Structure formats: C-alpha cells, structure tokens
Amino acid sequence: xxxKAGTGWFISALGAAQxxxxxxxxxxxxxxxxxxxxxxxxxxxxxxxxxTLGMVLAGxxxxxxxxxxxxxxxxxxxxxxxxxxxxxxxxxxxxxxLPAYYxxxxxxxxxxxxxxxxxxxxxxxxRVGPERARKGITTLTLWGGFASTVFIPVIQYLxxxxxxxxxxxxxxxxxxxxxxxxxxxxxxxxxxxxPVLAVAGEPAPLVGRAAVASAMRKPAYWGxxxxxxSYAAAFSSLTYHLYPLLLERGLGAAGVVTVMAVIxxxxxxxxxxxxxxxxxxxVRSLGSMIxxxxxxxxxxxxxxxxxxxxxxxxxxxxxxxxxTITIVRGLAVPEMITRSAYGxxxxxxxxxxxxxxxxxxxxxxxxxxxxxGYGAVLAAVFVGSLTLCAGFWFAAWKSRSAGPS
Numbered sequence: 001x002x003x004k005a006g007t008g009w010f011i012s013a014l015g016a017a018q019x020x021x022x023x024x025x026x027x028x029x030x031x032x033x034x035x036x037x038x039x040x041x042x043x044x045x046x047x048x049x050x051x052t053l054g055m056v057l058a059g060x061x062x063x064x065x066x067x068x069x070x071x072x073x074x075x076x077x078x079x080x081x082x083x084x085x086x087x088x089x090x091x092x093x094x095x096x097x098l099p100a101y102y103x104x105x106x107x108x109x110x111x112x113x114x115x116x117x118x119x120x121x122x123x124x125x126x127r128v129g130p131e132r133a134r135k136g137i138t139t140l141t142l143w144g145g146f147a148s149t150v151f152i153p154v155i156q157y158l159x160x161x162x163x164x165x166x167x168x169x170x171x172x173x174x175x176x177x178x179x180x181x182x183x184x185x186x187x188x189x190x191x192x193x194x195p196v197l198a199v200a201g202e203p204a205p206l207v208g209r210a211a212v213a214s215a216m217r218k219p220a221y222w223g224x225x226x227x228x229x230s231y232a233a234a235f236s237s238l239t240y241h242l243y244p245l246l247l248e249r250g251l252g253a254a255g256v257v258t259v260m261a262v263i264x265x266x267x268x269x270x271x272x273x274x275x276x277x278x279x280x281x282x283v284r285s286l287g288s289m290i291x292x293x294x295x296x297x298x299x300x301x302x303x304x305x306x307x308x309x310x311x312x313x314x315x316x317x318x319x320x321x322x323x324t325i326t327i328v329r330g331l332a333v334p335e336m337i338t339r340s341a342y343g344x345x346x347x348x349x350x351x352x353x354x355x356x357x358x359x360x361x362x363x364x365x366x367x368x369x370x371x372x373g374y375g376a377v378l379a380a381v382f383v384g385s386l387t388l389c390a391g392f393w394f395a396a397w398k399s400r401s402a403g404p405s
Contacts (some may be wrong), residue, residue: 010127011136013186014120015143017082017179021115022144023151024171024179025085025108031155032092035164042098050102052358054109059354061113063212066122066347074123075187079180081114086175093168115179117144118350121330122343126192130334130342137330138275145268145323211341212348220336221349223395227291228329228349230387232356233363234294235322237381238301240361245374250306259312266319267326274324283335284396287328291392293321294385302378336399 033047068077088108095101113119117140124136158167215221238245246256278286300314333346364377371377 007128007136010186010191011124011139012143013182014123015140017182017186018117018120018140018144019147019150020174020178021082022147023155024089024174025112025115027148027151028155028167028171031152031159032164032168035159035167039164040096046098048361050105052362053102054105054112055354055358057106057109058113059351059358061110062118062351062354063344063347065113065119066343066345066350067341069119069122069126069343070341072126072189072192074119074126075184075189077114078119078123078183078187081111081119082175082179082183085111085115086172086177086180089168089172089175093165093172113354115175117141117326117330118346119343122346123187125334125342127187130339133334133342134331135279138271138279138327141323141326141330142268142271142275145264145271148264209344211338212344214340215333215337215345215348218337218398220395220399221345223391223393223398224332224336225349225352225391227388227391227395228353229356230384230391231294231325232353233360234298234381234384234388236357236360237364237377237384238318241364241368241374241377242301245301245377246306246311248374249301249311251308251311255308255311258308259315262312262315263319263322266316267323269316270320270323271327273320274327283328283331284399287325287332287392288396290321290324290328291385291389293317294388295382297321298378298382298385302375302382332395336395 029051033044033051036042037044037047065077068074085108088104088111092101092104092108095104120140121133121137124140125133128136155167155171158170162170242260243256246259247253251259274281274286297314297318300317301311304310304314333342333349338345364380367377367380368374
C-alpha cells in the first residue's frame with residue numbers, strides 16, 4: 001500500500017470512528033436525558049447537572065490526553081477511551097439512582113476527552129507532521145459533521161423500540177466494537193512521523209510542559225485563549241438556548257425545528273467550501289474572516305423579523321461559520337504558535353474552552369431568569385462574539401510578525 005493510500009485509509013477510519021464517537025457520546029445525550037426524565041421523574045437540572053460535571057472533567061483531562069498522544073500513546077488512549085466509554089454506557093443503562101448516574105457521567109466526560117476531535121487532531125498531526133496535517137484535520141471535521149445527521153434519528157428509533165436502556169446498550173456496543181476497533185486498526189505508532197532531530201548548535205524541540213510554557217510566552221497564545229473561551233461561551237449558550245430563544249422571538253415550534261435543522265448541514269457545507277475554495281489559505285486569514293460572522297449572526301437572531309426563511313438563512317451562515325471555526329481551531333496551534341508538542345499545547349488551550357462550554361449554558365439561564373427574557377442573553381452572547389473577534393485578530397496580528405517556532 002502506498003503512503004498516500006495508507007494515509008487515506010487512516011483518515012477515513014478515524015473519520016468513521018469520529019461519526020460514531022460524536023453521535024453516541026455527545027449528540028445522544030439530550031435524547032436519552034429526556035427519556036430518563038419521563039420514566040424516572042428526575043428534573044432537567046438534575047439530569048443536565050451530570051453532563052456539566054462530565055464536561056468539566058473533560059476539560060481538566062484535555063492537557064494530559066494531548067501530552068500522552070505526543071508521547072506516542074494515541075492508539076492506547078483513543079482505543080481505551082472508546083472501550084471504557086462503551087462499558088460506561090452499558091452501566092448507565094442499569095442506573096436507577098442519581099448518585100450512580102452522576103458517577104458514570106463524570107467518568108464518561110473523561111472518556112470524551114480521549115475520543116473526540118482534539119485527540120484525533122493530535123493523532124493526525126503526529127502521523128503526518130504539523131506541516132501536512134491541514135488536509136487530514138479538515139477531512140476529519142467533514143466526517144464528524146455527519147454525526148448528528150446519522151445518530152440522532154438512529155438513537156431516537158432505538159429509544160422508541162428498545163427504550164432508553166436498550167438504546168444505551170447499543171450505543172455502548174458501537175463504542176467498544178466500531179470505535180475501539182477502528183482506532184486500534186488505524187492508529188499505528190510505528191507509522192508516525194519520526195521525531196524532529198535537533199540540529200547541531202540549535203536547541204532540541206520542546207515537549208510537554210516545557211512546550212506549553214514556551215507557547216505561553218507568545219502573545220498569540222493568549223489571543224487564541226481569549227478567542228476560544230469567548231467562542232465556547234457564545235456557542236454553547238446558543239446551542240442550549242436557541243430553541244426557547246426563537247420561541248420567545250415569535251417563531252412556532254415547527255419553525256424553530258426547521259431553523260435548527262439547517263445548522264448541521266450548514267456546518268458540513270462550510271467545511272466543504274474551505275476544502276474546495278481555500279485549501280491553502282493561511283489559517284490566520286481564514287479565521288479572521290470567519291469570526292466576523294458570529295456577531296453578525298447574533299444581531300440577526302436578535303433583530304431579524306420572526307420569519308422562518310429569514311431566521312433559517314441566518315442560522316445557515318452561523319452553522320457554516322461554526323463548522324469552519326472547528327477547522328481553524330485544529331490548525332491554529334501549528335500555524336500560529338508552535339509546531340512542537342501539538343497535543344500538549346492544544347490541550348492547554350482546549351481545557352479552559354471545555355470548562356467554559358460546561359458553565360456557559362447555566363450562566364445564560366441565570367441571565368434569562370434575572371432579566372425575564374432572552375434579550376439580555378443575546379446581549380451577553382454578542383459581547384462574547386466581539387471578544388472572540390478581538391482575541392483572534394490579536395493572535396493573527398502577533399503570529400504574523402513572530403510566526404510559529
């Protein structure tokens with residue numbers, strides 16, 4: 001098998017596994033939670049509190065996961081995370097008490113840190129090197145974009161026919177057999193790009209905490225940190241509150257569902273557009289244009305007339321920008337900060353992003369409760385989107401003059 005064909009199989013296998021990982025470990029939760037609420041009588045606060053705990057622990061696990069992949073443990077980590085996640089989903093199917101539910105979701109959050117995009121990006125970068133990782137990362141996000149389209153109807157069907165407990169058993173089997181199997185077959189440390197050798201008279205490439213400490217001395221690192229935290233706050237708030245927000249704006253329930261259904265395909269369309277029209281565009285230029293869409297979308301959600309076609313068009317632009325920003329996040333570290341220790345440096349940026357993603361929906365709910373409407377929530381999200389722009393533009397400006405090391 002040629003090197004090109006081998007890399008194509010590697011990316012395709014990772015992509016298929018990512019569809020299953022995202023579909024079962026992320027997009028399936030709201031459906032399972034709603035079915036649990038109906039059967040067990042637990043409140044939404046109780047159910048979603050466990051998901052918040054899991055996301056917090058996923059954030060805390062991001063750096064050690066990335067550092068482990070930098071040391072060549074990607075196969076063990078991603079395969080192990082999928083197998084353990086599958087067993088946890090099976091254990092979840094037996095839950096009858098709230099403490100057991102919280103314990104399982106806490107450990108499941110840690111497994112998410114080892115099975116979703118960020119570890120997969122690090123594995124790709126280690127396999128082909130930071131200079132060639134762009135196409136692989138972009139293709140991987142394209143695969144992952146189909147996760148909700150594939151798994152939401154499948155999981156809903158399983159819940160209707162097998163109950164939520166049966167659905168969780170099937171989801172667990174998918175993680176153990178499909179995800180675990182594909183990660184084990186595709187990730188081969190022996191095929192990773194060899195370590196960069198130090199040139200005589202030059203310092204050796206940095207790894208682990210030393211690489212993160214070096215990255216932190218660059219202004220671009222802090223610009224990206226501000227940008228990604230702001231993005232997480234705005235994106236997660238809109239994701240969890242868009243349905244009631246649009247109802248409050250005057251759309252009917254069917255119209256809101258139509259609008260929300262546009263976002264997923266638009267994410268995929270945005271990624272396809274990048275591959276087709278900007279495959280080699282500098283990530284600082286690509287990101288600098290994309291971030292502008294977020295404050296414009298918030299203005300649209302706030303002030304556009306409550307007509308399905310108009311709001312759906314705004315949602316499409318928002319979805320396309322969100323899909324593209326995933327690519328920018330995956331490429332920003334090697335192109336704007338450093339080509340050394342991708343997993344550790346990217347993990348240090350992802351950790352606070354995941355923490356903000358966990359707490360922002362609750363913060364938005366508190367703002368809504370205090371103000372009595374979603375106007376104040378949209379104002380806060382708008383400020384966050386402006387901070388996203390400012391942070392990324394600052395990072396782009398600083399990285400243009402300094403460049404990655």
